[in-house]
Amino acid sequence: xxxxxxxxxxxxxxxxxxxxxxxxxxxxxxxxxxxxxxKLMLRAGFVRQLASGLYIYLPLGWRVINKINRILKEEMDAxxxxxxxxxxxxxxxxxxxTGRWNEIGAEMFRLKDRTDRDMxxxxxxxxxxxxxxxxxxxxxxxxxxxxxxxxxxLRDEARPKxxxxxxREFQMKDSYSFDADENALDINYxxxxxxxxRIFSRCGLKFYQVESDTGMMGGAAAHEFxxxxxxxxxxxxxxxxxxxxxNVEVAKSKASDNKLQEWEYEEIHTPQKRTVKEVSxxxxxxxxxxxxxxxxxxxxxxxxxxxRGDQELHEKKLAKIIGNFRAASKEEILSIxxxxxxxxxxxxxxxxxxxxxxxxxxxxxxxxxxxxYHTRGIxxxxxxxxxxxxxxxxxxxxQCLNCNTPLxxxxxxxxxNIFKLGTKYSVPLKAVFLDNNGNEKPIVMxxxxxxxxxxxxxxxxxxxxxxxxxxxxxIAPFDVEIIPLNVTDEKTKEVTEMIYKGLVTEKLEVLVDxxxxxxxxxxxxADLIGIPIQVVIGEKxxxxxxxxxxxxxxxxxxxxxxxxxxxxxISFAP
RNA sequence: CGGGGCGUAGCGCAGUCUGGUAGCGCGCACGGUUCGGGACCGUGAAGUCGGAGGUUCAAAUCCUCUCGCCCCGACCA
Numbered sequence: 234x235x236x237x238x239x240x241x242x243x244x245x246x247x248x249x250x251x252x253x254x255x256x257x258x259x260x261x262x263x264x265x266x267x268x269x270x271x272k273l274m275l276r277a278g279f280v281r282q283l284a285s286g287l288y289i290y291l292p293l294g295w296r297v298i299n300k301i302n303r304i305l306k307e308e309m310d311a312x313x314x315x316x317x318x319x320x321x322x323x324x325x326x327x328x329x330x331t332g333r334w335n336e337i338g339a340e341m342f343r344l345k346d347r348t349d350r351d352m353x354x355x356x357x358x359x360x361x362x363x364x365x366x367x368x369x370x371x372x373x374x375x376x377x378x379x380x381x382x383x384x385x386x387l388r389d390e391a392r393p394k395x396x397x398x399x400x401r402e403f404q405m406k407d408s409y410s411f412d413a414d415e416n417a418l419d420i421n422y423x424x425x426x427x428x429x430x431r432i433f434s435r436c437g438l439k440f441y442q443v444e445s446d447t448g449m450m451g452g453a454a455a456h457e458f459x460x461x462x463x464x465x466x467x468x469x470x471x472x473x474x475x476x477x478x479x480n481v482e483v484a485k486s487k488a489s490d491n492k493l494q495e496w497e498y499e500e501i502h503t504p505q506k507r508t509v510k511e512v513s514x515x516x517x518x519x520x521x522x523x524x525x526x527x528x529x530x531x532x533x534x535x536x537x538x539x540x541r542g543d544q545e546l547h548e549k550k551l552a553k554i555i556g557n558f559r560a561a562s563k564e565e566i567l568s569i570x571x572x573x574x575x576x577x578x579x580x581x582x583x584x585x586x587x588x589x590x591x592x593x594x595x596x597x598x599x600x601x602x603x604x605x606y607h608t609r610g611i612x613x614x615x616x617x618x619x620x621x622x623x624x625x626x627x628x629x630x631x632q633c634l635n636c637n638t639p640l641x642x643x644x645x646x647x648x649x650n651i652f653k654l655g656t657k658y659s660v661p662l663k664a665v666f667l668d669n670n671g672n673e674k675p676i677v678m679x680x681x682x683x684x685x686x687x688x689x690x691x692x693x694x695x696x697x698x699x700x701x702x703x704x705x706x707x708i709a710p711f712d713v714e715i716i717p718l719n720v721t722d723e724k725t726k727e728v729t730e731m732i733y734k735g736l737v738t739e740k741l742e743v744l745v746d747x748x749x750x751x752x753x754x755x756x757x758x759a760d761l762i763g764i765p766i767q768v769v770i771g772e773k774x775x776x777x778x779x780x781x782x783x784x785x786x787x788x789x790x791x792x793x794x795x796x797x798x799x800x801x802x803i804s805f806a807p
Numbered sequence: 808c809g810g811g812g813c814g815u816a817g818c819g820c821a822g823u824c825u826g827g828u829a830g831c832g833c834g835c836a837c838g839g840u841u842c843g844g845g846a847c848c849g850u851g852a853a854g855u856c857g858g859a860g861g862u863u864c865a866a867a868u869c870c871u872c873u874c875g876c877c878c879c880g881a882c883c884a
Contacts, residue, residue, distance in 0.1 A: 257817095259817095259818060259819095259834090260818080260819085260833060260834080260845065261818060261819050261833075262818090262819090263818070263819085264813085264818090264819070264820090264877085265813085265876060265877045265878090266877090267877075267878070282876090284875085284876085285875080285876065285877090333884090337884085338882090339808095340882085340883070340884090356884055357884040358884095359884080386884085388883080388884080390882090390883075391808075391881080391882050391883070392878095392879095392880090392881090392882080392883090394877085394878085399883090405884090407884090466883090650884085652884090680884085682884075718842085718843060719842075719843095750842095750845090751841085751842055751843090751844090751845080751846065752842070752843045752844065753842090753843075753844040753845050753846080754844085754845050754846095755843095755844090755845095756843080756844045756845085757844065757845045758845085760844090769843080771843060772843095773843075774843095
């Protein structure tokens, strides 16, 4: 960034001059950046950190966010959603009415106004949107309604991370649908899902729509939109054959096949071998032929949980059945089961027993319920019985429940989500309407979110190389960067202005690197910043009457006659 | 909230173990030479060593407390 440029600002032809826009590029990334997108956005001068989880968007960063927001608005408007704007600060009473004032803990920023009234900063707007609906919607004739906003949300995250990916203050496009019944909700839900597909495609992202947990939103169904990336915080389970896609939090899977073993029911001596790993190694038999027996304590009551040796317990799935629980201590295992930890087996206990469905078939090895012994030849229904449930976490290589294909797991960034809320908010907040028979009914709602900053971060994660960012054309801060090499050369100046004007006239957004810097510096910065098309104007080329047009992604350069340059560049543009 | 790490010039770091009055590279300012992939020479500006207290003749360095930031985990509309 330099204060001096070759063009006099008062002469005023070229507006977007590198020398005058705040683009503080960095040769090295600050050491506390970890994620690729974080490092690149910092280095390329898109963002700066104010405090943990609080980011400043510099001019380039803000242009990207606004490009994304433009797409969001276009697609929301296209499904008939109406943009409005809600306050960021809310009175506590509304949140108390739905119960979330107490359900949500430290994650909600809370404060008092001068009259000592409890307030909070909005983490989301279900309450407020529903409050509005409760006052303004009376009749089935008023439905459906879809309202949306692109608004700041505040959440006191336990652990902000990865730059812009998980922050304490962020924008969200949140929309809310209001319908007379479930069928109508389904239509709005589908419309949003379709709009989301268009939005993420237009933003140039690779993404999946996956089944997801309803979490604290409650409600009947939910999907997340996931952009695969190493920087992602979620794992998603994918079937390449039938298209099954789910967040691991809710993913279902079948354990891989194991061969039927012709084992007699017998005890085997396994001195000091406790874990599945140890016993498996000792007996030279795969983990999948073992039963893992775990003792859990739920509400002071012990529960025995059985899993196949190669599977892991999915704690949320278990919690849905038995409520909150914890692992029993070694002392509790001894006093409750009379067995030393490491030698527990499924056979012969009187306590409540839950088993993963994968154990219904097959013959297994497990603890013999006495020290230093395991038992071989255990079969469900013969030696033990249990309540059968899906208790294991899906993992790579498990089989798809629909088509038996091995499943894949990918890390992904959650860029959007859609929830069928039902009447969870409309009932407590009394958002009701009269149907055509004059009966009062609660409005059936849906809620739908997208984080623009996460789209930007995911785009960088998915599109970069060793030199920097490669922005998808639709959300790049500029369409074209013109790089005049010698800014003191008259001919260069002339051609630069000519091309700039030609492109601007065609409604392209153009950045001109008018800095009096060495070519190397400009090339490096251009690659770092990642504007999709670079136009290099050099004295050498001008002598032959050409300029060079470079594609940031492919790195291919084309020599174009000066007089054809504008038309050619336009043909590359989005 | 549990575990780990780090705070020294705008950025990246050394110096801390073994106390002696702060240094390197990049960047920045000025002058000159350069000019198609982060040039070179010279000159210069810039640091309450995160903060408070303590030990000591003397603290970036040792001790106590505290604040901030990052990473792993837990948590996560």
